[in-house]
Amino acid sequence: xxxxxxxxxxxxxxxxxxxxxxxxxxxxxxxxxxxxxxxxxxxxxxxxxxxxxxxxxxxxxxxxxxxxxxxxxxxxxxxxxxxxxxxxxxxxxxxxxxxxxxxxxxxxxxxxxxxxxxxxxxxxxxxxxxxxxxxxxxxxxxxxxxxxxxxxxxxxxxxxxxxxxxxxxxxxxxxxxxxxxxxxxxxxxxxxxxxxxxxxxxxxxxxxxxxxxxxxxxxxxxxxxxxxxxxxxxxxxxxxxxxxxxxxxxxxxxxxxxxxxxxxxxxxx
Amino acid sequence: xxxxxxxxxxxxxxxxxxxxxxxxxxxxxxxxxxxxxxxxxxxxxxxxxxxxxxxxxxxxxxxxxxxxxxxxxxxxxxxxxxxxxxxxxxxxxxxxxxxxxxxxxxxxxxxxxxxxxxxxxxxxxxxxxxxxxxxxxxxxxxxxxxxxxxxxxxxxxxxxxxxxxxx
Numbered sequence: 001x002x003x004x005x006x007x008x009x010x011x012x013x014x015x016x017x018x019x020x021x022x023x024x025x026x027x028x029x030x031x032x033x034x035x036x037x038x039x040x041x042x043x044x045x046x047x048x049x050x051x052x053x054x055x056x057x058x059x060x061x062x063x064x065x066x067x068x069x070x071x072x073x074x075x076x077x078x079x080x081x082x083x084x085x086x087x088x089x090x091x092x093x094x095x096x097x098x099x100x101x102x103x104x105x106x107x108x109x110x111x112x113x114x115x116x117x118x119x120x121x122x123x124x125x126x127x128x129x130x131x132x133x134x135x136x137x138x139x140x141x142x143x144x145x146x147x148x149x150x151x152x153x154x155x156x157x158x159x160x161x162x163x164x165x166x167x168x169x170x171x172x173x174x175x176x177x178x179x180x181x182x183x184x185x186x187x188x189x190x191x192x193x194x195x196x197x198x199x200x201x202x203x204x205x206x207x208x209x210x211x212x213x214x215x216x217x218x219x220x221x222x223x224x225x226x227x228x229x230x231x232x233x234x235x236x237x238x239x240x241x242x243x244x245x246x247x248x249x250x251x252x253x254x255x256x257x258x259x260x261x262x263x264x265x266x267x268x269x
Numbered sequence: 270x271x272x273x274x275x276x277x278x279x280x281x282x283x284x285x286x287x288x289x290x291x292x293x294x295x296x297x298x299x300x301x302x303x304x305x306x307x308x309x310x311x312x313x314x315x316x317x318x319x320x321x322x323x324x325x326x327x328x329x330x331x332x333x334x335x336x337x338x339x340x341x342x343x344x345x346x347x348x349x350x351x352x353x354x355x356x357x358x359x360x361x362x363x364x365x366x367x368x369x370x371x372x373x374x375x376x377x378x379x380x381x382x383x384x385x386x387x388x389x390x391x392x393x394x395x396x397x398x399x400x401x402x403x404x405x406x407x408x409x410x411x412x413x414x415x416x417x418x419x420x421x422x423x424x425x426x427x428x429x430x431x432x433x434x435x436x
Contacts, residue, residue: 197326223312
């Protein structure tokens with residue numbers, strides 16, 4: 001954990017931040033395009049903006065500098081970028097916005113892409129579960145995290161992975177973009193249950209075995225980071241559950257029974 | 270469809286859904302009061318078994334789902350005018366009591382996940398904990414008996430009305 005590393009990592013974070021800001025500008029531009037037609041819900045824009053802000057907070061120089069030497073800083077980054085930011089981004093319905101603003105042939109191509117078989121596999125909650133929670137076990141229970149502290153590029157890739165996997169998982173659970181293969185509510189609930197449990201178990205294991213493996217940090221610091229992860233995970237799970245059930249509650253097709261629930265797509269206004 | 274307010278109350282469903290909420294609330298209360306406010310419970314106890322770590326994680330995730338799912342399902346019953354309040358209260362107390370008893374016997378004693386308090390003579394604490402659980406269960410059973418009685422009365426009067434109409 002040298003100072004040189006600190007400098008290079010800063011550039012990695014800056015590049016990701018700029019990419020995220022560009023994405024936000026494109027989103028706002030697309031929403032602006034729709035103003036004269038049916039319009040675009042400002043709530044979705046606000047939701048997307050909050051996701052962007054959370055990513056930027058997670059990548060802020062202050063937190064990045066703290067994460068260099070303090071595991072609690074890293075854990076805050078992990079919670080902000082990988083768990084809370086994706087909720088805002090997903091509820092911003094970016095793909096719905098894209099479909100509405102793209103030219104008809106391009107929109108057809110995009111929706112054909114979503115019907116593509118590998119997308120069915122990729123957008124299943126279990127895939128998101130493996131990419132996000134599975135990767136965390138890999139990161140903390142192996143020397144991978146210790147290596148990421150030494151190599152700036154690996155460190156930046158890690159943040160990109162947190163964001164991408166978090167988005168994929170969150171989108172598969174509570175996405176409001178219409179998806180041809182979105183599994184039933186019951187399946188999504190089961191995966192969320194497993195994810196919540198796996199996250200809590202990993203947090204406690206870190207507390208007990210003082211993981212991440214091979215990191216020479218103060219035991220008290222690791223324990224605080226593990227608790228942060230545990231309760232932060234709780235909060236994220238509760239928010240996901242509330243959104244999931246609110247979608248169920250609002251959807252007239254599945255008011256009768258959980259079993260009769262097939263897809264949860266918000267009616268497009 | 271006929272007037273939704275005439276739909277028969279879903280008594281069993283009301284009780285089960287509230288039991289979920291009771292479980293979730295008790296778990297939340299345990300987390301907030303004993304872990305955070307009093308700091309009697311430890312985040313992790315060295316005497317825990319490995320299997321305890323696993324079951325604790327699964328249970329913890331299930332508790333969160335029980336709490337959120339319970340409230341939404343209850344709102345749904347209310348929206349459909351089929352909520353039976355007395356049955357719901359009975360279910361809530363039974364769920365809370367059953368969870369407290371489960372925590373006191375399985376988690377504290379069998380799995381030894383954690384104890385109620387550390388560095389004290391445990392017996393009075395265990396008795397108070399499980400005694401409170403039994404009290405909650407007893408209130409639940411009382412409410413359930415009352416709910417059954419009211420339901421039977423209602424069925425009886427409905428049958429009498431039908432009989433009167435047919436005569």
